[in-house]
Structures are given as C-alpha cells and as structure tokens.
Amino acid sequence: MSAEKELTYSDVSEHTGKKDLYIVVHDKVYNCSSFVDEHPGGEEVLLDVGGQDATEAFEDVGHSDEAREILEGMLVAKLKRVDGDPAPKSSAQPTAAGTKDAATGFGIATYALILVGGALAFAAYQYLQAQSEQK
Numbered sequence: 233m234s235a236e237k238e239l240t241y242s243d244v245s246e247h248t249g250k251k252d253l254y255i256v257v258h259d260k261v262y263n264c265s266s267f268v269d270e271h272p273g274g275e276e277v278l279l280d281v282g283g284q285d286a287t288e289a290f291e292d293v294g295h296s297d298e299a300r301e302i303l304e305g306m307l308v309a310k311l312k313r314v315d316g317d318p319a320p321k322s323s324a325q326p327t328a329a330g331t332k333d334a335a336t337g338f339g340i341a342t343y344a345l346i347l348v349g350g351a352l353a354f355a356a357y358q359y360l361q362a363q364s365e366q367k
C-alpha cells in the first residue's frame with residue numbers, strides 16, 4: 233500500500249499549463265489537464281484557477297454530483313498546508329450542500345403532504361358515502 237501523496241501550495245502552483253493543470257478543491261489536489269477541453273463551463277475558467285485553490289469558484293457555480301465525480305476521478309494528492317498558506321476555504325461546502333439538502337427535504341415534504349391529503353380526502357369521501365347509505 234502506497235502512502236497518500238501530499239503536495240503543498242507551492243508544488244501545486246507549478247502546474248498552471250493547459251497540459252499540466254493542477255487545482256485545489258477542499259484541500260485536495262486535482263490534475264484537470266485531461267478535462268480542460270471537455271469542461272462545459274469552458275477552458276478559460278479552469279486555466280484561471282490553475283495552480284490555485286478553486287474551491288470557491290467550483291462551489292459558487294453549484295456543480296452537479298456528476299461534476300463532483302469527475303473531479304474525484306482526477307485526484308492526485310492531498311494538500312499539505314505549511315505556515316503562511318491561506319486558510320482552508322471549506323466554508324462554501326456546507327452552504328452549498330445545505331441548500332441542496334433543504335431543497336430535497338422540501339420536495340419530499342411536499343409529496344408527503346399531497347399523499348396524506350389525498351388519503352384523508354378519500355377516507356372522508358368513503359365515510360360520507362357510508363353515512364348516506366345508512367339513511
């Protein structure tokens with residue numbers, strides 16, 4: 233088993249070319265060279281964050297789970313922080329994830345409400361039918 237590779241910001245900052253492009257997202261280092269031409273958001277934005285922390289840029293767009301899977305496939309190393317490095321930019325993640333979860337939760341609650349409402353209406357209908365048959 234090989235030890236997990238670690239790169240510092242200064243290592244990452246050496247990979248800024250289109251054919252050698254490292255970016256940092258949530259303290260992990262990704263080699264995006266193979267994806268630059270395929271990025272639906274264009275190559276320019278990826279080249280802009282080459283060799284740097286792209287966490288905010290990546291999260292601000294609200295990338296899909298598919299985009300996150302592509303990203304994980306390009307993982308090369310963990311980011312190793314040394315004194316003087318910028319603070320972790322991980323605060324964007326809970327916000328984005330939270331918004332998504334909240335939206336999903338709302339969707340489920342709405343469906344539940346419609347189902348329960350429908351069931352109640354059906355029960356009331358049956359009850360009233362039974363009542364009128366008794367008369």
Ligand code: HEM
Pocket residue numbers: 255262264267271272273274277278281286289290293294295296297298299300302303
């Ligand atoms: C290497 C990291 C990245 C990956 C793997 C990636 C992947 C993707 C994918 C798969 C999409 C299609 C929509 C979706 O599935 O969400 C997308 C769209 C987009 N991305 Fe990225 N992206 C990356 C980094 C970035 C960065 C750093 C920016 C900077 C602003 C960015 C800006 C955009 C924009 C603006 C779109 C929307 C394009 C459109 O719908 O016309 N992406 N990205």
